[in-house]
Amino acid sequence: MKNNSxxxxxxxxxxxxxxxxxxxxxxxxxxxxxxxxxxxxxxxxAALLTPAAGLFNGVARxxxxxxxxxxxxxxxxxxxxxxxxELLETDLWQQYTELATGNEAYMTAIEVIDDDFPQYIAxxxxxxxxxxxxxxxxxxxxxxxxxxxxxxxxxxxxxATGAQQIGRLTNLxxxxxxxSWWIRYRSxxxxxxxxxxxxxxxxxxRPSIPPHDLPSGSxxxxxxxxxxAFHFGTIEQGGSSLYATMAGxxxxxxxxxxxxxxxGTEVFxxxxxxxxxxxxxxxxxxxxxxxxxxxxxxxxxxxxKSLIMPEPCQFIDPSLPRCSVIRPTLVENAGAMAAVTALTxxxxxxxxxxxxxxxxxxxxxxxxxxSRIC
Ligand SMILES: [Fe+2]
Ligand SMILES: [Fe+2]
Numbered sequence: 092m093k094n095n096s097x098x099x100x101x102x103x104x105x106x107x108x109x110x111x112x113x114x115x116x117x118x119x120x121x122x123x124x125x126x127x128x129x130x131x132x133x134x135x136x137a138a139l140l141t142p143a144a145g146l147f148n149g150v151a152r153x154x155x156x157x158x159x160x161x162x163x164x165x166x167x168x169x170x171x172x173x174x175x176x177e178l179l180e181t182d183l184w185q186q187y188t189e190l191a192t193g194n195e196a197y198m199t200a201i202e203v204i205d206d207d208f209p210q211y212i213a214x215x216x217x218x219x220x221x222x223x224x225x226x227x228x229x230x231x232x233x234x235x236x237x238x239x240x241x242x243x244x245x246x247x248x249x250x251a252t253g254a255q256q257i258g259r260l261t262n263l264x265x266x267x268x269x270x271s272w273w274i275r276y277r278s279x280x281x282x283x284x285x286x287x288x289x290x291x292x293x294x295x296x297r298p299s300i301p302p303h304d305l306p307s308g309s310x311x312x313x314x315x316x317x318x319x320a321f322h323f324g325t326i327e328q329g330g331s332s333l334y335a336t337m338a339g340x341x342x343x344x345x346x347x348x349x350x351x352x353x354x355g356t357e358v359f360x361x362x363x364x365x366x367x368x369x370x371x372x373x374x375x376x377x378x379x380x381x382x383x384x385x386x387x388x389x390x391x392x393x394x395x396k397s398l399i400m401p402e403p404c405q406f407i408d409p410s411l412p413r414c415s416v417i418r419p420t421l422v423e424n425a426g427a428m429a430a431v432t433a434l435t436x437x438x439x440x441x442x443x444x445x446x447x448x449x450x451x452x453x454x455x456x457x458x459x460x461x462s463r464i465c
Contacts, residue, residue, distance in 0.1 A: 165461030166346045167235040169337050170226055172427045172458035173350070174238040175451065176333065177223035180326065182260040183439065184216035186249070187319060190300045193253025196307035197300065200316035204370050208320075211367070215323070215360055222353050229349065238454070243447040251301040264302055265438040268294035268321050272328045274393045275418065276365065281405040282419040291394060294318055296438065297379060310376050317371040317381045324364035329433060330357035332425035335417045342464045358417065362399070369396040427455035 162170075190197045191209045201208045227237035244258035271288040280286030299319040305312040334354025341347045373383040388394035403413035419425045431451050434440065440447065 161233045162235070162343045162346055163464060165464065166341050166343050167230065167233075168454075168457035168461045169341055169350065170230055170346065171235070171238050172454045173334070173337065173353070174223055174226035174230065175240060175454050176330070176427075176430065177219055177226060178238065178240050179260055179434070179439075180219040180330065181216065181223050182244075183263060183326070184212070184219050186254065186259065186261070186263055186300055187323075188213045188216045189255055190249065190251060190253050194251050194301060194304070196305055196309075196312045197251070197253070197316060199307050200312045201319070203313065203372055204316060204320050205367050208367065211363060212323075215327075218356055218360070222356070226349070226353075240447075240450075243443060243450075245444070246442050249300050250303045252304055254300075260443075261439050262441045262443075263300045263319075263322075263439075264298045265296050265441050266294065266299050266318065266322060267296055267436070267438050268299070268318060269325050269433065269437065270294060270321050272324060273365075273368070276328075276401050277393045277395065277398050279402060279404050279413055282424050283421045284405050284409060292321065292381060294321060294379065310374050313372060313374045314376040314379055314381065317374060318379075320364070320368045320371050324361060324368050325437070327357055327361035327364055329425075329430055330354075331361045331417050332419055333357075333427070333430050335420045336422055336425040337427075337458065339420070340422075340458075340461050340463055366399045369399070422459055427458035428452070431455045 191201050191212045192198065198209055201212070205211075230237050240260055243260055246259040246262050248254045248256050248259060249263075270291040270293075273291040274288040275282065275286075278286070278288065280288075282288075297318045298315050299322045301312060301315055305315070331354065334350055334357055338347060338350045338354060341350055369384050371381050371384070373386075374381050382388075384394070384396045388396065392398065401415045401417070403415045404418055406414040406416050406418070423429060435448070
């Protein structure tokens, strides 16, 4: 810790007392070093790290007010919604990092699934933070309004050891986790052609971080860790589809490069969590059962643990050969409003204000309304 404090002073030469700094201090040393290097390379000071408060009374309307200098309003709308999505992702991943690295019972349960998971969780968090920071900095660089959701950081934190007692954007206490992606990516069907898929595991109204300290090795803490393991995949498959969908709507080649490149990282994350969730140990608690996936589904190609590469599926036109792709990618299935609806239905925003939902909806509708201008 001392070495890293010293590094902060040496590198920045100023007093970074932002949320970003507090978050960075939670990360293991390699992440902090990497983050500092990243920020320095962008030439960002503390002022840009927390998007402009005061404008729109702290609630950015993003694209609706965008007067971008070098990108059109549709591209600004897409980047604004993605910046909001990344702020939300950062918020939830930050909660996972705090508990997976600071709560011994939760860390132990997470490590039962994969002993690299605490590192992966911190890495994923780090990536989301870089996405949000970069997108907002890019918006500012082209004269558009960065997105600021700070006014909505009002939800309570876990009371368990390790959790900072700060306001949150997202709620990980009552999640209904959609696990149908497990089957969707093993299927030859594509939701863009109307296919629907059953749940692999029914996870309804469950916490994915401990609400308070729980005994190490208990079934309760393992069920919570297993819930998290599937939630990781749920979040990142959604990001993978969202970016692929938005890429088809942008006009500017630099914006396309940004969307395609960040989207690739979401896919990277999803692949890791798709693999990792299969290692959840068997556990039963009232209302929730995780089977040993290998034992329960071996030989079932729609549920088999090892089939983590996307199976070829229908794409563009059913008369064409099947193709291994991200799916869905139609706006109605994977666009901004679809993402907001899925996240809302999962319980991730339970306790949020009507203004929060209105802000998200405004940003999402503007992004979905954008279309490529050649
Ligand atoms: Fe991201
Ligand atoms: Fe992500």
